[in-house]
Amino acid sequence: xxxxxxxxxxxxxxxxxxxxxxxxxxxxxxxxxxxxxxxxxxxxxxxxxxxxxxxxxxxxxxxxxxxxxxxxxxxxxxxxxxxxxxxxxxxxxxxxxxxxxxxxxxxxxxxxxxxxxxxxxxxxxxxxxxxxxxxxxxxxxxxxxxxxxxxxxxxxxxxxxxxxxxxxxxxxxxxxxxxxxxxxxxxxxxxxxxxxxxxxxxxxxxxxxxxxxxxxxxxxxxxxxxxxxxxxxxxxxxxxxxxxxxxxxxxxxxxxxxxxx
Amino acid sequence: xxxxxxxxxxxxxxxxxxxxxxxxxxxxxxxxxxxxxxxxxxxxxxxxxxxxxxxxxxxxxxxxxxxxxxxxxxxxxxxxxxxxxxxxxxxxxxxxxxxxxxxxxxxxxxxxxxxxxxxxxxxxxxxxxxxxxxxxxxxxxxxxxxxxxxxxxxxxxxxxxxxxxxxxxxxxxxxxxxxxxxxxxxxxxxxxxxxxx
Ligand SMILES: [Zn+2]
Numbered sequence: 391x392x393x394x395x396x397x398x399x400x401x402x403x404x405x406x407x408x409x410x411x412x413x414x415x416x417x418x419x420x421x422x423x424x425x426x427x428x429x430x431x432x433x434x435x436x437x438x439x440x441x442x443x444x445x446x447x448x449x450x451x452x453x454x455x456x457x458x459x460x461x462x463x464x465x466x467x468x469x470x471x472x473x474x475x476x477x478x479x480x481x482x483x484x485x486x487x488x489x490x491x492x493x494x495x496x497x498x499x500x501x502x503x504x505x506x507x508x509x510x511x512x513x514x515x516x517x518x519x520x521x522x523x524x525x526x527x528x529x530x531x532x533x534x535x536x537x538x539x540x541x542x543x544x545x546x547x548x549x550x551x552x553x554x555x556x557x558x559x560x561x562x563x564x565x566x567x568x569x570x571x572x573x574x575x576x577x578x579x580x581x582x583x584x585x586x587x588x589x590x591x592x593x594x595x596x597x598x599x600x601x602x603x604x605x606x607x608x609x610x611x612x613x614x615x616x617x618x619x620x621x622x623x624x625x626x627x628x629x630x631x632x633x634x635x636x637x638x639x640x641x642x643x644x645x646x647x648x649x650x651x
Numbered sequence: 652x653x654x655x656x657x658x659x660x661x662x663x664x665x666x667x668x669x670x671x672x673x674x675x676x677x678x679x680x681x682x683x684x685x686x687x688x689x690x691x692x693x694x695x696x697x698x699x700x701x702x703x704x705x706x707x708x709x710x711x712x713x714x715x716x717x718x719x720x721x722x723x724x725x726x727x728x729x730x731x732x733x734x735x736x737x738x739x740x741x742x743x744x745x746x747x748x749x750x751x752x753x754x755x756x757x758x759x760x761x762x763x764x765x766x767x768x769x770x771x772x773x774x775x776x777x778x779x780x781x782x783x784x785x786x787x788x789x790x791x792x793x794x795x796x797x798x799x800x801x802x803x804x805x806x807x808x809x810x811x812x813x814x815x816x817x818x819x820x821x822x823x824x825x826x827x828x829x830x831x832x833x834x835x836x837x838x839x840x841x842x843x844x845x846x847x848x
Binding site for chain 2: 404405409410435436438439440441442444445446447467470472475477478481482485486488489492628630631633634637
């Protein structure tokens with residue numbers, strides 16, 4: 391294999407049409423982080439690469455290093471998540487995760503932890519019943535942020551650093567996490583969270599959610615808004631996929647008071 | 652490097668999709684080498700197209716008349732609406748000469764990551780059509796991509812409650828293609844869409 395050709399394992403996060411029949415792919419690879427590569431002729435109906443360019447397909451890839459963009463020369467699919475395509479909520483949540491990962495992932499360096507974690511959470515989402523999608527989404531978002539070291543602080547007050555137990559507390563986007571109530575006055579932009587919301591936030595740091603907590607649908611829908619603010623503040627750009635969540639959670643419109651603020 | 656009008660021409664050609672600097676340069680030199688009348692005809696065609704073509708207020712296909720040719724044709728079955736993302740998809744289906752119903756052009760697909768939601772597409776207008784006309788079947792001729800799936804799931808949810816049957820075109824092996832070369836996703840789709848013979 392020549393020096394310009396390389397192999398990687400990656401999951402397709404985004405595909406955009408390019409030129410007459412090409413695709414511009416953004417792939418999270420385990421070995422090289424985010425890779426932007428052109429798949430030539432991939433939009434033609436008889437393209438050999440076919441469905442392997444679809445979003446959330448995991449491929450064994452062969453790439454050719456180009457001057458500005460790499461070229462995808464071969465792909466063998468290793469894994470797909472058909473469950474994602476069966477439900478609008480699952481698919482939107484998966485896109486939310488993908489968009490977060492696109493903001494967070496680095497280029498040109500291994501992203502093994504982020505990659506492995508994304509697959510775990512997509513797999514969970516792909517099998518999630520509608521009323522637990524919000525829980526799975528919020529947990530996935532938190533965990534993906536945590537692996538990059540940018541998750542909000544949920545165990546200590548970000549102002550006084552005292553541990554926060556089962557109590558109501560504030561949340562400050564600027565401070566990057568929970569704020570003890572006695573410190574909240576210093577943080578003008580703080581949200582007030584009740585005991586349940588604080589407890590739920592703290593659960594997010596665990597590798598998996600407890601079965602009971604998966605059913606706290608309204609609580610998670612509220613916390614999604616909070617995490618969304620955190621992400622948008624941190625990366626300084628809107629999360630576009632998030633704005634479509636309401637469309638999917640619409641049958642369970644958020645009751646007044648269930649969301650922070 | 653170029654005299655000013657030539658530089659401007661190249662610059663404008665370069666803005667077209669799929670045209671890089673090299674191709675733009677080649678096109679510009681070609682236009683200048685040909686008789687002047689050809690270039691003027693091209694310019695006039697551009698002006699006329701942009702001035703006269705709008706969208707049909709029923710199906711949102713590109714058209715110089717409103718309603719468009721297809722919506723006005725008397726031989727077409729009004730109880731069938733084929734929903735496509737873009738006008739070029741409509742053209743592709745028309746070329747088959749197999750479909751005799753009406754169309755509805757959405758103007759794109761739901762794409763959360765690009766910030767395109769249902770309210771930016773002609774979905775409300777489709778639901779209005781389905782709700783008022785005597786539509787018996789809505790055929791979704793939409794790409795099997797993630798965005799296509801999202802749009803299909805969204806549409807079927809809202810169209811079905813209005814009564815008509817909602818179908819989707821089949822996906823699978825390209826005619827003339829070899830089964831052994833088909834990728835797993837395509838084969839899975841083909842299996843899913845199998846039918847009794
Ligand atoms: Zn029309």
